[in-house]
Amino acid sequence: MHARDDSTDAAEQIAALLDGIVRRQRRASREGFGDTVTHGQFRVLRTLDNAAQPIRLSDLAARLGIVPRSATSVVDDLEAAGLVARQPDPHDRRATLVDLTPHGRQLLTTLREKRRDVMVTQLARLTAAEQHTLADLLRRLAED
Template sequence: MTTSDGSGELLELLYGVLRGVRRDAAARLELQGTTPGQLRLLRTLERCDGPRRLGELAAALDVAPRSVTSKVDLAEEHGLVRRLPDPTDRRATLLELTPEGRSLLAAISAQRHEGAAERLGRLSGDEQAELLRLLRIVGQDTAPGDPGA
């Protein structure tokens, strides 16, 4: 599905590359014993400025609280997160990453970079530089009607 202006081909190529990257990442996650959903939970927790309630995590992930509970149970079982009592509400529980959880995130990040480097390695150094230069241009956010658009 290409159009005369190339936008269809651009979309197909971008989607294809992203599908390949996601497929590679999912395979690597499986080797680490985790899933994309589990990774999303850990990453969300990593971006927080401290321990979070499960309800806050569910809202941030845009999922039902009970689905977060099952992911948290599994992550806790693997030593990736720990539950803490909430000092402001004795009935509530907070969740934080453990050092093991942080190590797993670092390992996965390194693997993702290796995968991207493998894909870029198909190109010469000049081709890599040109691809990145062009993607920066295409990726710039400009509003319709802006001179840069």
């Protein structure tokens, strides 16, 4: 049996720690909303918000990296909840555009605020210098 090297152990520890932090943040940011939106639905709301205009369902699926059928299912649920609305594409009668409703925008804003507040609470354990270092390190890891 081969001894594991330190970099492998460190990679596993870091992955586990990051997973735990993300899970804790998601759980805390959903408090008070019950099962209002799943993580997948939150991604759809965020993607629509970042688009800055209604987008085709097929474009939404591509941006999320999922098959159009899955996007349709998520949009169906969000539409039933009054968070998104479909409209015909004025340039292509066969296509449908999807956009956030005012209620969807408000919910997304509230979820983002809760997520930020949870992170502020977690980061309060670190000094300002440690927070800066952590942000720099995570930025480097996030680079493509």
